[in-house]
Amino acid sequence: MKPRGGSLGIALMATVMAVAVTACGTPHDGKADGGATPKQVKMDEQQAIKRAEEIIHQAVDGMSPKPTLKHLGRDAVGPCLARDDHGPDGRVQVRVAYQLTDVPGQAAKTLVRQARDAWVKQGHTFQSSDEDWSKPFPAVYMRTESDDFWMDAITGAVDREKGDGLASVSVTSPCFQPGNSGESSDIGKSGASSSAAHMHQAASDRAQTAERRVLDHSSRIYDALQAPHAPLREGEGEGLRAVDDADGPSLHHTWSTAPLDEGETVRTMRRAQEHFESAGWRVRHLKTGAGAPALIALNAEDHSVAQVAPSATGHIRVAVTTPADEAGQSEAVTGIEPA
Known part of the structure; x- marks a missing residue:
């Protein structure tokens, strides 16, 4: 990057x-x-x-x-x-x-x-x-x-x-x-402790893999947008965090670009669409109050979901979510179809 x-x-x-x-x-x-x-x-x-x-x-x-x-x-x-x-x-x-x-x-x-x-x-x-x-x-x-x-x-x-x-x-x-x-x-004193250690290792390996994956996706989106980022606002939930909901554990990474004018927003969103399509993501559009539609994209290979959305303040907000446990991957995201 x-x-x-x-x-x-x-x-x-x-x-x-x-x-x-x-x-x-x-x-x-x-x-x-x-x-x-x-x-x-x-x-x-x-x-x-x-x-x-x-x-x-x-x-x-x-x-x-x-x-x-x-x-x-x-x-x-x-x-x-x-x-x-x-x-x-x-x-x-x-x-x-x-x-x-x-x-x-x-x-x-x-x-x-x-x-x-x-x-x-x-x-x-x-x-x-x-x-x-x-x-x-x-x-x-x-x-x-x-x-x-x-x-x-x-x-x-x-x-x-x-x-x-x-x-x-x-x-x-x-x-x-x-x-x-x-x-x-x-x-070998305790077979139970050995089994627990292996389970701990497997869980940790999955978490590390998910963390690398969500940051890699986020980095590639950042490169594609070609727009400067805004300072990280942790108080508003930006950054990397773990989420555990009905669909299972996942990792969530969010950030925003600096404010862009209308022309820059259109060009940046176009670059986002081109990135997802060239990388094989399935993309659909969502209407927003900011004029340009938001993009929701699904990576069918690892079930990561990305959202790139313009805002009324001129910022473009990016959120990437990836499952932390392969067994808990949600089938709900398969409803994302190409625009």
Whole structure:
């Protein structure tokens, strides 16, 4: 995605998610060779979250300008994604991520560099060579030597011409057995606990897949509209949130463009229609009080539904909903027919 004149936070969130998956795919609690015996990590969920928050605050507490931490993502505890270290199944790991808000966009690069300096001062090591700081939007990847937590500080582009960005920091723990209360778990002691762990992993995997899917759809719509976005209005329900209704759990992402004049609105809505049709979405129109009709589109492949609607204020409002559980996909949306 190439933001034009602003960012929805989508690019940043997608980057954070991709970094977490990449980091977790590397062995956290064992050596890379196949003959090594994985190290037994002695921690529980509370200890892992506490340590992750400590590493976050090592980076941000001394920052200037002082940012506000805005939590990113869903539950901190999720399935262990390191499957190449010959460790036991059923393990989990913690990931804590924050966006650094309430600071000027031009400060994002400075905040990322300050996070790096703070972590270096703590004795943490780089996972790759230090960033090229001549880049406008740098990223830093590091780990703790003592207990093998991984962390990153990332800049996502808001306005490439002005160099404005959004900064985030995240920390991912090594993998550990859930409920071990700080001691090595006796794997196989309880078939019920193993089954529960697998169910937890499956549910978490589905939620992560749905989150990636809804943000990807939203990003592609944003690219297609070619219109600047308005500031996110969380108080009015904008942003990413989970919804659980009669049709089952789903993820919902909403945002708005900046106010457009009548001609810009017509052209933008035309681009939206062209995007949906070229991508194979089924589209119908709804009359609105703003003159131009709204578009309701169904992605028949994953049952995601998108709405692009002009408003009387000149904003175009975008909402994308995707099922969080494939088994709960509603058949009601199949009533959407081409216009």
